[in-house]
Amino acid sequence: MKAVVLEEAGSPDRLRYQEIPTPEVTPGHVLVRVGACAVAQRDLVERRGGHPFLQTPIVQGHEFAGEIVEVGPGVTRWSIGDRVVCLYTDSCGDCDACARGDERRCSRISESYGLTVNGGYAQFALVHERGLAPLADGLSFEVGACMLSxxxxxxxxxxxxxxxxxxxxxxxxxxxxxxxxxxxxxxxxxxxxxxxxxxxxxxxxxxxxxxxxxxxxxxxxxxxxxxxxxxxxxxxxxxxxxxxxxxxxxxxxxxxxxxxxxxxxxxxxxxxxxxxxxxxxxxxxxxSDNVTLDALGEAMVLVRDGKIDVVIDRTLPLSEAAEAHRLLEARAAFGRIVLVP
Ligand SMILES: [Zn+2]
Incomplete structure (x- = not known):
């Protein structure tokens, strides 16, 4: 598959568009065909090496939406064809927060997409079934990519x-x-x-x-x-x-x-x-309280009903991820820049 790989922390030139193996589905995980991935200011901070947990080489991108194309053993939440939004992290399922259904506040996260494991600057992403939320009907993948962060x-x-x-x-x-x-x-x-x-x-x-x-x-x-x-x-x-x-x-x-x-x-x-x-x-x-699952669902309804506009400055092909970083760094964008694989 095509992906943008950050070989090591540094300037936007370190983001390389290249061919890498499509991930194999593992237990508890699904394969998402990425429809769109937004580029956030946070991506720039991480790309420069400003986050202590950054693993390299890595496929960046924590704000993406797409469609499930393969389901791994033990997955109960999703089926092939489901449209989803990445939640940036997975959750453990049994800490106090998860037990009360508040999994966005999980205290035992093991995967952070685009930071500790590969994320959405790619044609496909391997995501734990607890790292996804449903994308509301009627919302495009480009809009879905802007829903979380x-x-x-x-x-x-x-x-x-x-x-x-x-x-x-x-x-x-x-x-x-x-x-x-x-x-x-x-x-x-x-x-x-x-x-x-x-x-x-x-x-x-x-x-x-x-x-x-x-x-x-x-x-x-x-x-x-x-x-x-x-x-x-x-x-x-x-x-x-x-x-x-x-x-x-x-x-x-x-x-x-x-x-x-x-x-x-x-x-x-x-x-x-x-x-x-x-x-x-x-x-x-x-x-910041980031966003709870309830608030995310509420926000999706407001977007679907036209109460909140999702402002997308421009969409770029995946191959131009480095350019997206340069534009954001130069404060040349109004709203999000979205990569489309
Ligand atoms: Zn938990």
């Missing part, structure tokens, strides 16, 4: 982690990325007021079209000044889709008793933080 994560963290209420004002940083655009639309869907932060003036108009009531253009780490000029008390909540380069200013943008949800790790550098700003203003600093 872009739409699901943005939706779940706005609706459930930040628990955004009607009429609240919510700032989304990294708003023109896949997660940011999902977060922005979810804020609007909850009858709250979405504000967007972007680094580029040319993306501002498109963010307004997506529903942002205020767009703040600021390439630096002191955008809270612009936030406070417009709203002296600060916003009710910030959904931070970037990481350490924005989190400090996100906290300073937030009102007393407000909350900040840290989703993004585009910039994985350590953060120097004045704890006083959290203590004095009683701000809740929350970590």
């Amino acid at each position: 872009a739409i699901g994560v943005g939706f779940n963290n706005v609706k459930y982690k930040a628990a955004v209420q009607p009429d609240e004002t919510v700032l989304v940083t990294g708003a023109s990325g896949g997660v940011g655009l999902a977060a922005l639309q979810t804020v609007k869907l909850l009858d709250a007021h979405p504000w967007a932060l972007t680094t580029s003036q040319e993306k501002a108009g498109r963010l307004e079209e997506m529903g942002a009531e205020v767009v703040i253009v600021d390439p630096g780490d002191s955008f809270h000044r612009q936030v406070r000029q417009r709203r002296p008390d600060g916003v009710d909540a910030v959904i931070d889709c970037v990481g350490s380069s924005t989190l400090g200013s996100s906290i300073k943008s937030t009102r007393r008793y407000g909350r900040v949800v840290a989703i993004g790790t585009i910039d994985p550098a350590p953060l120097s933080l004045k704890v006083g700003s959290l203590v004095v203003h009683a701000i809740d600093l929350l970590g």
Whole structure:
């Protein structure tokens, strides 16, 4: 089969489009014909070697959708022909989280697709039966590839982690990325007021079209000044889709008793933080809850019903995976880039 192999961590040039053996189906696993695989900022961090668990050589790609073409011994959840979305990891099936049906919070994961075992930058992927969710009818593979880490994560963290209420004002940083655009639309869907932060003036108009009531253009780490000029008390909540380069200013943008949800790790550098700003203003600093299976299913229905748009900047053939990484690195994309094998 054709696949893109990352021989070792480094620049996008290390991503090589080549022929490798199609995986043989093993017990408990299924073979998925990959219909589409999205490229996330997280892929860039991992490709550079920014994740301690990265195994090389590896086929990257944790956000993919496709069709099951072979079922291994012992598989009970799936049949040939089922349309599925990769959940990024498998789950053990018997830890406390799995026992209560909350397998996305499993504490004993053994496979992380695209990171510790091969993922979706390929024509076929071998996935544990517990590493997949059903793709809702009516959704294309391209859309399905964006459901987990872009739409699901943005939706779940706005609706459930930040628990955004009607009429609240919510700032989304990294708003023109896949997660940011999902977060922005979810804020609007909850009858709250979405504000967007972007680094580029040319993306501002498109963010307004997506529903942002205020767009703040600021390439630096002191955008809270612009936030406070417009709203002296600060916003009710910030959904931070970037990481350490924005989190400090996100906290300073937030009102007393407000909350900040840290989703993004585009910039994985350590953060120097004045704890006083959290203590004095009683701000809740929350970590991302990724996406639960329930929230993923709910998000798929919203996409199917046209309530949330999946913004795909462009689709590229699998052979152009390195180009996809370069475009994302240059912040040249609005929404996700999707590879089609
Ligand atoms: Zn488990």
